[in-house]
Amino acid sequence: MSEINPVLYQNELGKFSQIQQDYEEVKKRVDKENKLSSIFDVCPIFRRVERVPDKIEADDYIPAAGLVSLAVLNAPEDWRDMKSAYSQIKSGAEGRSFTPSYDYKKAQHPFSFFRGTLLHKFVNPATSPCPKFAKWLLKNDTTLWDTKLKQFVINKFDVKETPIDTKIENITSTKENPIYIRAKQFITKSPFGELTARAMTRTTKIGGAVLGGLEAAHLVKEISDGENAIKATAKSAVNFASSIAGIGYGGAIGAKHFGPVGSLVGMGLGAIAGNKISDLID
Numbered sequence: 001m002s003e004i005n006p007v008l009y010q011n012e013l014g015k016f017s018q019i020q021q022d023y024e025e026v027k028k029r030v031d032k033e034n035k036l037s038s039i040f041d042v043c044p045i046f047r048r049v050e051r052v053p054d055k056i057e058a059d060d061y062i063p064a065a066g067l068v069s070l071a072v073l074n075a076p077e078d079w080r081d082m083k084s085a086y087s088q089i090k091s092g093a094e095g096r097s098f099t100p101s102y103d104y105k106k107a108q109h110p111f112s113f114f115r116g117t118l119l120h121k122f123v124n125p126a127t128s129p130c131p132k133f134a135k136w137l138l139k140n141d142t143t144l145w146d147t148k149l150k151q152f153v154i155n156k157f158d159v160k161e162t163p164i165d166t167k168i169e170n171i172t173s174t175k176e177n178p179i180y181i182r183a184k185q186f187i188t189k190s191p192f193g194e195l196t197a198r199a200m201t202r203t204t205k206i207g208g209a210v211l212g213g214l215e216a217a218h219l220v221k222e223i224s225d226g227e228n229a230i231k232a233t234a235k236s237a238v239n240f241a242s243s244i245a246g247i248g249y250g251g252a253i254g255a256k257h258f259g260p261v262g263s264l265v266g267m268g269l270g271a272i273a274g275n276k277i278s279d280l281i282d
Contacts, residue, residue, distance in 0.1 A: 062217040080116060084260040102166035104259045107183035108198040108252065110143050113206040115171050124171050138171060144200040144208070145184070153200065157193025159186050198256065199248035208244060215240045238277060246274030 056064050091098040102109065114123040114137065121127040123141065128134035144150075153159060164183040173179040186197040215236050222232040250270020254262030 060218055060221050062214070062221070081260065081264060085264050088259055088261050098259070100259055101168050102164055102183050104255050104262075105257070107162075107164040107185040108201045108255065109166050109168055109181050109183040110145065111202045111204050111207075112141050112171065113204040113210075114138075114141050120171060126172065126174070140206065141171075142205055144203045144205065145197065147205065149200065153193065153196055157188045157190040157196070159188040159190075159193055159197055161186055161197070195249060195252055195256075198252035199245070202251050202255075203244060203248045211243065212240055239274070242274035242277040243271060244274075246270035246272075246277075 088098045088100075114120060122129070123134050123137045125131040125134045125138065162185040164185050166181050166183050168181040170179040170181055184197070184201055186194045188194050188197075219232055219236040222236075223229050247267045247270045250273065251263050251267035254264070254266020254269075256262070258265070
């Protein structure tokens with residue numbers, strides 16, 4: 001990993017264009033053959049587009065366009081996450097206590113594919129031009145913890161969950177009628193079981209489906225270019241699974257022990273680890 005001190009950029013959070021320019025300069029110095037990771041890969045905005053240049057160079061346009069679209073869609077929420085992490089760092093540097101939205105050590109709030117994004121108002125039936133479609137999207141904007149895998153994890157690790165109040169507003173929340181997300185405290189004797197439940201709660205079903213679709217498009221491109229179908233399929237499957245698991249578990253570990261900062265860094269390191277695993281299949 002490049003030896004870049006993130007402290008150098010703490011005072012530049014409001015200058016996105018300059019950070020992006022510096023990031024590109026750094027990336028030019030990184031050996032493409034070795035595909036070394038940059039410290040900026042732990043930042044969500046950069047992490048989402050980290051592989052776009054390589055995909056464009058390889059004429060892999062559909063996944064490239066999809067990654068850029070996800071980056072644009074999630075930019076508002078990513079920026080809020082970075083501001084929250086910055087507030088935590090600033091509070092610590094000034095000797096002040098940081099007040100989180102809830103106790104991250106005890107619980108994990110369910111992630112949303114739409115909450116806080118550019119589609120936030122569109123998915124809210126009260127503000128959407130397509131209320132029926134918005135209700136359908138809102139109903140399906142759930143996590144892996146809301147699938148059949150939940151019961152497997154509960155039975156396997158004897159997990160019990162308890163709701164915890166948070167200060168995070170739901171998509172349908174308004175100033176007149178504020179509605180807040182409830183986090184989940186997972187009680188089990190198995191640390192891995194608790195971590196798995198947290199990771200599943202951080203992984204949205206729609207997000208997984210979108211990434212799966214982008215990986216499928218990449219697979220079709222690889223096979224059409226003459227790649228061995230079995231090998232290409234195996235690599236795509238490993239890339240998809242390792243990315244989802246890496247971001248989920250990495251973010252869960254980081255958030256539990258270090259709050260917003262840990263969440264961002266954990267997801268970034270998890271994404272890097274997931275990419276490294278898939279790169280082992282040559």
